Amino acid sequence: MTITIKLFAILKDRAGTSQTKIEIPAGTGINHAVERLARQYPTIQPFLCKLAYAVNEHYMPVTTELHDGDELALIPPVSGG
Amino acid sequence: MPPIDSDDWLDLLTTPLNVAEAVAFVTSPKAGGIDIFLGITRAAISSDGRALLALDYQAYESMARRQLAELAEQARRQWPVIRVAILHRTGRVPIGEASVLIAVSTPHRAQAFEACRRIIDQLKKEVTIWKQEVWADGSSGWVHPDGNSKNEIRI
Numbered sequence: 001m002t003i004t005i006k007l008f009a010i011l012k013d014r015a016g017t018s019q020t021k022i023e024i025p026a027g028t029g030i031n032h033a034v035e036r037l038a039r040q041y042p043t044i045q046p047f048l049c050k051l052a053y054a055v056n057e058h059y060m061p062v063t064t065e066l067h068d069g070d071e072l073a074l075i076p077p078v079s080g081g
Numbered sequence: 082m083p084p085i086d087s088d089d090w091l092d093l094l095t096t097p098l099n100v101a102e103a104v105a106f107v108t109s110p111k112a113g114g115i116d117i118f119l120g121i122t123r124a125a126i127s128s129d130g131r132a133l134l135a136l137d138y139q140a141y142e143s144m145a146r147r148q149l150a151e152l153a154e155q156a157r158r159q160w161p162v163i164r165v166a167i168l169h170r171t172g173r174v175p176i177g178e179a180s181v182l183i184a185v186s187t188p189h190r191a192q193a194f195e196a197c198r199r200i201i202d203q204l205k206k207e208v209t210i211w212k213q214e215v216w217a218d219g220s221s222g223w224v225h226p227d228g229n230s231k232n233e234i235r236i
Contacts, residue, residue: 008141009211010223054209057144073141073209079224080138080145080169080210081120081181081201 001026001068005037007044009076014043024066030055031062033072050077083166090166091149093140098168098182107164112186116193118201120181122174131216135175136224141209145169148208152200160196161187167200169210180212 004021012018022040024033030053038045052075053060059075066072083090083106090106100117107115125133149167156162166184174180183200187193215221 006141008209009139009213012139013223054141054144057141057147059207073144075141075209076211076223077225078205078207078209079212080140080208081205 003070006073015041027065088164089153095172098179103166103184107184107186109163112163114190114193115186116197118183119179122176124176135173135215137213138171139211140171144209156196160192
């Protein structure tokens with residue numbers, strides 16, 4: 001299945017892209033999808049420890065299983081305001 | 082522009098926030114209290130003497146807009162909010178300009194103070210917006226939310 005991954009702030013800068021698609025087996029958890037992404041973009045590795053995750057625009061725990069067409073966003077600590 | 086068919090004005094904007102327009106939007110004959118919060122880009126000098134020029138804001142816009150709607154809804158569940166405006170800039174915000182504006186009207190003042198404070202506190206914790214400091218020497222860096230940059234002295 002294919003999911004879209006969105007990157008913001010430091011992750012976007014380090015990866016050099018704001019969005020990418022990856023192919024993963026059905027039922028893959030967020031944690032494994034992120035490991036897979038980090039192999040493709042090793043420069044983001046140092047910034048993965050404090051992330052939150054959103055699936056289709058809702059915060060979700062790292063153990064969440066992904067489905068075909070999901071949009072997974074890697075959310076560095078937010079700093080709005 | 083404020084909506085004409087809603088009591089909530091929620092937006093991400095690349096232009097300066099218009100306080101008078103927000104106050105006019107939340108003003109109502111039913112509202113005895115209006116509270117306004119403005120978050121302003123504050124001047125700063127780094128420990129090695131660089132001056133802060135501006136903050137650059139980036140958002141996960143679709144999620145942030147959804148979250149602003151949730152903040153308004155949560156405030157309405159807890160307080161008798163008549164009208165609410167939650168506006169946040171994206172892009173570059175020079176020193177002295179507002180990056181965020183919250184205006185809340187309620188029947189009595191205590192409710193407006195409390196609702197406004199809750200909204201800004203939750204916004205800063207949850208809403209998918211990030212800021213980057215832009216320094217006069219051309220350098221820049223993402224702001225860590227658990228404090229000021231290590232090498233920075235606020236003025």
